[in-house]
Amino acid sequence: TQLLEQSPQFLSIQEGENLTVYCNSSSVFSSLQWYRQEPGEGPVLLVTVVTGGEVKKLKRLTFQFGDARKDSSLHITAAQPGDTGLYLCAGLQGAQKLVFGQGTRLTINP
């Protein structure tokens, strides 16, 4: 079973600060996805990274896929209260099912 470990599990910072959260595995994934989930709602896809070393930007969010395709990071610049939520990474296991990390719960304080 391919496992995804996310760190930190909880992060609380002030508005305007930068942060990075990590998603690590001992296994290689063909692709990794990042989702954000808000209370009472389902996860919403933010980005998919496919190629080792790939970097994708989504406004103030920067996603990176490790060269060996075993890890990924999400960096947020100048965090805002609207960034608060549960951030989940997920990777395809085998050919057909998506497995999730346990998530990073991010709180941005005004």
Place this chain on the structure above:
Amino acid sequence: NAGVMQNPRHLVRRRGQEARLRCSPMKGHSHVYWYRQLPEEGLKFMVYLQKENIIDESGMPKERFSAEFPKEGPSILRIQQVVRGDSAAYFCASSPLRASYNSPLHFGNGTRLTVT
């Protein structure tokens, strides 16, 4: 274009009762996935179905749990003789093709099951 619809949003059952959770995938999507989420945790895969077929049920408990996705109508996750440990949020996701990097999953807003 409606998203993935799950109902009910909240379900309360006493121990020993049955719980039926429904999921209507997005229009045109024939692949359905069920996940369970405990508080402060990520999503745990339960089962993957394609119309009328169970493709992968490796995450489903062997007893009391079953899932179906009939030719007509929503996918149903059924939990018989519920116990307190079944209390969780159950999410359904759909995709037009088998999950892949270019066929991402679209999630519903979940059913929150509470067993008293």
